[in-house]
C-alpha cells in the first residue's frame with residue numbers, strides 16, 4: 001500500500017519526515033524522491049536492514065538521516081539528527097520479507113536456522129533463550145495471549161519436554177506434533193508469531209510509538225500506520241480515536257484503508273494490511 005500511505009502522508013517538498021520502520025528503504029526512498037529542501041529520518045532497530053536501506057536509497061542520501069533504534073528511542077533519534085518536530089511520521093509495522101525469509105535471522109519455520117528472532121541482533125534475549133529457559137506457564141501464557149493459540153498449554157508442555165530446542169525446524173517439529181493443522185495455517189505459525197512478538201517486545205514498542213509519535217508532530221503534521229496484525233490495528237485505532245476525542249488530532253481514516261485486489265494478487269502477504277492516519281491539531 002505504498003501509494004495510499006504516501007498520499008495520506010501528503011509529503012511537502014520542504015518538510016521533515018520520519019520513516020520509523022525503514023526496513024529495506026522502500027518507503028524512505030519514495031518520501032525522499034518528493035523532497036527538495038526537506039529531510040527524512042530513516043529509522044529501524046535492525047542494523048542489517050538499515051545498512052541495506054542505506055544502499056538502496058543512496059541516490060537521495062543528501063536528504064536522508066539514517067538512525068538505528070527502537071520506537072522507544074524515536075525522540076532521541078530525531079533529536080540526534082537535530083529534529084524536534086516533524087511534518088509526518090510513517091510506520092509500517094512488523095518484520096520485513098528479508099527478515100522473515102533469511103534463515104540466519106531465525107524467524108521462519110520454512111528453513112533451518114538458529115532460533116534467534118531478534119530484529120536487533122546486537123542486544124537482548126533470543127527466542128532460544130526464551131523457550132529453553134522460561135518456565136512452562138510463562139511460555140504458555142505468551143503463546144496464548146500474543147499468538148492467540150488455543151492449544152498454548154499443549155505447545156508449552158511439548159516445548160519444555162523437548163528442551164533444549166536447537167533450531168527453527170526443531171521447534172517447528174515439536175509444535176507440529178502438539179498442534180494439529182487446522183485450515184491453511186502451518187501448525188507452528190501462531191507459536192512463531194508469539195515468540196517473535198515477545199522477543200522484540202512488540203506490544204510495548206507499539207505503545208511507545210503511539211505515545212511518542214503523535215507528540216513529535218507539528219500542527220498539521222500527519223502520522224500514518226500500516227498494521228498487518230489485528231492486535232496491532234486495534235491498538236492504533238483506539239489510540240487515534242482517543243486523540244480525536246481529546247481534540248488533539250483529527251482522524252483521517254474513519255475506516256482503515258486496505259490494499260486493492262490487484263496488489264493482493266501480486267503480493268498475498270499484503271492481504272491483511274490496514275492503514276490508518278491522523279492529523280495533529
Ligand SMILES: C[S@@+](CC[C@H](N)C(=O)[O-])C[C@H]1O[C@@H](n2cnc3c(N)ncnc32)[C@H](O)[C@@H]1O
Nearest residue numbers: 021023024025026027045046070071092096205
Ligand atoms: C514491514 S518492515 C518495513 C518495510 C519498509 N517499509 C520498506 O519499504 O522496506 C518493518 C521494519 O520495521 C522494523 N521495526 C519493527 N519494529 C520496530 C521497532 N519497535 N523499532 C524500530 N524498528 C522496528 C523492522 O526491523 C523492519 O525492518
